[in-house]
Amino acid sequence: MTTEVRVPEPGLRERKKAATRQALHEAAVRLAIAHGVDKITVEAIADEAGVSRRTFSNYFANKEEALLHGDHRRISALVGIVRARPADETPWIALTRAAREFYEQLGELDPQWVAQSRLLRTKPALAAQQVSTFAALERELAAAVSARSTEPDPHGIRARLMAATFMTAMRVSLHVWLEAPDESSLGDLVQLSLAETGRGFAR
Numbered sequence: 423m424t425t426e427v428r429v430p431e432p433g434l435r436e437r438k439k440a441a442t443r444q445a446l447h448e449a450a451v452r453l454a455i456a457h458g459v460d461k462i463t464v465e466a467i468a469d470e471a472g473v474s475r476r477t478f479s480n481y482f483a484n485k486e487e488a489l490l491h492g493d494h495r496r497i498s499a500l501v502g503i504v505r506a507r508p509a510d511e512t513p514w515i516a517l518t519r520a521a522r523e524f525y526e527q528l529g530e531l532d533p534q535w536v537a538q539s540r541l542l543r544t545k546p547a548l549a550a551q552q553v554s555t556f557a558a559l560e561r562e563l564a565a566a567v568s569a570r571s572t573e574p575d576p577h578g579i580r581a582r583l584m585a586a587t588f589m590t591a592m593r594v595s596l597h598v599w600l601e602a603p604d605e606s607s608l609g610d611l612v613q614l615s616l617a618e619t620g621r622g623f624a625r
Contacts, residue, residue: 443491453467459485493552504566516567517567518620521613525608526609
């Protein structure tokens with residue numbers, strides 16, 4: 423007999439919180455694209471989203487965190503895809519195929535996200551916040567890698583190196599694509615990058 427584990431659907435309160443967080447993120451991105459990151463304030467973002475300054479503080483610590491919320495959601499989704507890959511796949515194969523599945527699900531890239539990614543290239547404060555945001559997600563990814571690894575990995579070093587290498591390949595691929603977006607799709611570029619960087623993790 424098999425037992426199906428059902429994940430409960432988010433309640434109304436959780437859905438409202440998620441909607442408010444997303445509204446603040448979208449407001450931050452709109453204002454940053456229109457006026458520049460340096461010229462927007464937390465108060466302006468709250469006003470744009472139709473909430474109070476205090477409400478903003480309940481969801482984000484600063485404007486940079488609000489701007490990067492979309493990236494956090496996307497990478498969280500990618501980690502979930504990695505975890506759901508077949509158990510018999512080796513860690514690097516699971517990561518590579520998860521990346522392909524992720525971009526297939528993503529479909530046509532959101533112009534706002536592309537514009538936000540371009541902002542990251544010119545704003546050190548945003549880039550620093552991105553590193554902080556991705557650090558926890560990288561640890562989650564390393565845990566997912568470790569869970570499917572069949573080789574000894576003292577202290578989890580191999581899993582953490584693999585996760586860091588994977589995230590770096592994703593980030594570098596994005597930067598290269600932003601420089602010449604018409605030459606290839608971002609998903610294809612990511613696959614090429616993973617093939618080049620993953621030779622040491624192939625087994």
